[in-house]
Amino acid sequence: MQHALYGPEGFFTGPASGPADHFRTSVHASPLFAGALLRLIEAVDARLGRPPVLQVVDVGAGRGELLAALAASTAGTPLAGRVRFTGVELAPRPAGLPDAIAWRSGIPSAIEGVLLATEWLDNVPLDVAEIDSDGRARRLLVDLVTGAESLGADVNPADRFWLARWWPGAGLGDRVEIGWPRDVVWADAVAAVRRGCALAVDYGHLRGARPAFGTLTGFRDGREVDPVPDGSCDVTAHVALDSAAAAGGTPYRIMTQRAALRALGVDGARPPLDLARTDPAGYLRALGAAGAAAELTDPAGLGGHWWLLHEVGIELRGTI
Numbered sequence: 001m002q003h004a005l006y007g008p009e010g011f012f013t014g015p016a017s018g019p020a021d022h023f024r025t026s027v028h029a030s031p032l033f034a035g036a037l038l039r040l041i042e043a044v045d046a047r048l049g050r051p052p053v054l055q056v057v058d059v060g061a062g063r064g065e066l067l068a069a070l071a072a073s074t075a076g077t078p079l080a081g082r083v084r085f086t087g088v089e090l091a092p093r094p095a096g097l098p099d100a101i102a103w104r105s106g107i108p109s110a111i112e113g114v115l116l117a118t119e120w121l122d123n124v125p126l127d128v129a130e131i132d133s134d135g136r137a138r139r140l141l142v143d144l145v146t147g148a149e150s151l152g153a154d155v156n157p158a159d160r161f162w163l164a165r166w167w168p169g170a171g172l173g174d175r176v177e178i179g180w181p182r183d184v185v186w187a188d189a190v191a192a193v194r195r196g197c198a199l200a201v202d203y204g205h206l207r208g209a210r211p212a213f214g215t216l217t218g219f220r221d222g223r224e225v226d227p228v229p230d231g232s233c234d235v236t237a238h239v240a241l242d243s244a245a246a247a248g249g250t251p252y253r254i255m256t257q258r259a260a261l262r263a264l265g266v267d268g269a270r271p272p273l274d275l276a277r278t279d280p281a282g283y284l285r286a287l288g289a290a291g292a293a294a295e296l297t298d299p300a301g302l303g304g305h306w307w308l309l310h311e312v313g314i315e316l317r318g319t320i
């Protein structure tokens, strides 16, 4: 997975196109998503007492789409002139990104502000294991040419330790996705925030409802495909959000995207019919926004994604 996604010919870091060409994240679904995050950023800024510099760091920034949308919306707000946007990416800086947005490959330290990670953790490589007839968790091997799968050696003690705590109860033929590599990178990301918050938005599951056969899958050109790790497709697995949360080492809250966006004012309600008579163009605009909001908050789709929020030295209740 590491080589297939981030190697020289990797899906994300090779010469191929950007993530937006292959799948639709909340960032691409609608500017309402960036608008909601802007409200969160403004709330963090206010709780921090409007510092001279407020940092907004997007980890796994893709082609910088979210940062560009945020940067464009801060003009004329109290954030203008004080907010610094930074994209953290393994992929090179995209052409045409506004100069005001910094781009780097590692997470800066001592962040005062907001660290965002939308659909990053699901792309952090992990190993998959299957429980064999002796009840042993065996590493799943994949033939890079044919995609054929076979069982390899037993998982190692670190894997077993994680599975016992975070993915208990797997039985014969079940597949488990060993999530500690995500916990490690998320703990580092949260630790980089000195004051403010860290927010991961991703699809995932909690301990009470791990999927018996795992979630490993592939995406190419907007279609789900076999997750062959040969660099030709995205390879992704849902995130064990509660495990990452606990690894963060600070207080946290986990909520659905639907609940989070509603708290931030994105609700998908249709505009009043009266508006169609008094302001037909305004009605159509409002209808379009309602449709986009409905997509972002649909419990069976993007609205079912999880928001993992760590508040560091501030308290955001009342806003979210």
Ligand SMILES: C[S@@+](CC[C@H](N)C(=O)[O-])C[C@H]1O[C@@H](n2cnc3c(N)ncnc32)[C@H](O)[C@@H]1O
Pocket (backbone or CB within 6 Å): 012, 013, 019, 025, 026, 027, 028, 059, 060, 061, 062, 063, 088, 089, 090, 091, 105, 117, 118, 119, 120, 123, 124
């Ligand atoms: C699914 S894309 C998400 C892009 C964007 N955040 C969005 O929501 O549309 C995941 C991105 O994370 C990046 N990525 C993965 N591991 C990373 C790491 N350790 N540091 C920085 N970027 C990373 C990949 O290169 C890829 O562009």
